[in-house]
Amino acid sequence: MDKILEVTPYPVAAEAETRDGFYSRVFLAPAPNDEVRSLRGNLFLTATFHSFNQSQDLAGLADQFLSGLVKDYFEKTVGTINEVLEETVAAFLLKAQNAGFRVSLAAVSVWGEVLIAKSLTGAKVFLQEKDEILEFGEGVHQEAIGNQGRLVLISGPQEEEIKKEELKIFFEPSSLLENAAKFKEALWQSSNPCRLALLALAFNEHEVPGEEEKIEIADSSFELKPKIWAKFLPFLKGLFLKLQETIKIFWLKKKAPEQPEIYLKDHQSFGKRGKVFLALGLAGFLLLSILVSSKINENSQKNKLAKSILQTISQNIEEGKSLASLNSERAGELLDQARLDLGKVKGASYTKEVQTLQGNLDKAYQDLYKTVILNPSVTQKAYPQSPLSFDTRNGVVKETTDGNVVLIKPDTNWQKIIDVKEYLGNVYLLDLGASKIWKYLGLGSGFSNALSYFKDPQDLGNVLDWAIDGSVYLLRSGGRVEQYLAGKPESFALNGFYPSLEKAHLIYTSADMDNLYLVFDNSILVFGKDGSYKKQLLLQGLQKIDAIQIDEKKNEILLKDGNKIYQVVLP
Secondary structure (H helix, E strand, O other): OEEEEEEEEEEEEOOOOOEOOEEEEEEEEOOOOHHHHHHHOEEEEEEEEEOOOOOOOHHHHHHHHHHHHHHHHHHOOOOOHHHHHHHHHHHHHHHHHHOOOEEEEEEEEEEOOEEEEEEEOOOEEEEEEOOEEEEEOOEEEEEEOOOOOEEEEEEOOHHHOOOHHHHHHHHOOOOHHHHHHHHHHHHOOOOOHHHOEEEEEEEEEEEEOOHHHHHHHHHOOOOOOHHHHHHHHHHHHHHHHHHHHHHHHHHHHHHOOOOHHHHHHHHHHHHHHHHHHHHHHHHHHHHHHHHHHHHHHHHHHHHHHHHHHHHHHHHHHHHHHHHOOOOHHHHHHHHHHHHHHHOOOOOHHHHHHHHHHHHHHHHHHHHHOOEEEEOOEEOOOOOOOOOEEEEOOOEEEEEEOOEEEEEEOOOOOOOOEEEEEEEOOEEEEEEOOOOEEEEEOEEOOEEOOOEEOOOOOOOOOOEEEEEEOOOEEEEEOOOOEEEEEOOEEOOOOOEOOOOOOOOOOEEEOOOOOOEEEEEOOOEEEEEEOOOEEEEEEEEOOOOOOOEEEEEOOOOEEEEEEOOEEEEEEOO
């Protein structure tokens, strides 16, 4: 077994919005791959920005500067970690000052069992070393990290500086998770909690299989028990003795003539040949014993390894559950690792343990995904249809009480229109063939000529669905969601820990709704308009949701599944 030092981050304080000219941020930046990690380690940052210019997009610029710092740090391949960290932080500070910001920053690179810390403008780093708490101020510092060590990074205005004595709670013997929760509760009772950024790190040694052991894990099914083989040893020994007696009798009968004296003479002859067979039989028995003993030992080692893996899986599940509210992304990583490891343990010997762990893992995922299980009921309500429809012969048609009215006649530029929507009196057509969204402005006397919604050319070949709420949202195959405003792409991203989006096939929102909904065969993921993940709605009894209508004011969802219409309350 090899030993590794695992790092678990606990973001404690930071508010991802600008308030009174302050913006605080905790930034976790793992190396992009193993090669870069071996050179630069993993980077952890806390930063507090202050600007007197209230019109600035402080949050956007701050995140941009921090992302640039991380990018510059990992891309530099020449120089020691100390040198590169100091250079990139200095460049970051210069950019921030040129933009009119004051910045308090704590940066730590964790490289194996060594940390390199750099802080500036009042930020500090605290490290627990046995019974002592080390405090690192401005400048670059390098220290070794021990098992069960703890580290705290903190940044903020100098007038709100937190002393070492106030952070002692992080280094108490109880779990860092509990300590972080206590500190967070006390911190948010203060007057300006958003001005501080605080991150706690826990270091714990774990045994992991070496390279040869990893191969054994991948190839082994852990099915054999040593005791099973041991039961066969007496049987094999008896079989060998029986074989020896049978050979002896066979040769005696074959060579025995009528005269006793010749019989005695040939008995001597049997002794020579019998010894050969006895020697061969004994050698075979010894070889078989060695092979059986080797197999027993091999499977004993595999069983120990399997039990070690099962224990690690259980620990990862429990730690993932405890981190769900503090650090959902880290919790998700632990559960994903448990799921991968669980797939390596096979065989009847471990069926009960695997089933129990699988049940615990499924429940942990449900809690982390904030899953709500719903039971839709069939309804006789008519499914609401859009008043607009489209066909190549008539163009865009609107259904009214006086009959159908042609709003927009067919256009020769249209290629493969798959949907039409109306927003604030304007009409939008999604044309996958031309890779365009055609926009028609509503005028008093009708509609304008076709305008291209996008400012720059776009490839819409893999778009599955779209929605409009002032912005245009595109759902692409593989679950990627893009947002456009006035025809230009926005820096929109879904965030948090949520199930895979790969099989999402519908997207739904509107201007009077607070949320964005991604629809799967029998589930719906709910996100805020800022991209933050909220919950998963699991709809039991459905095969595939073909269409959906959501009314947040009435808390109602209408669904089409084949020829049936279902209704369910929106929680």
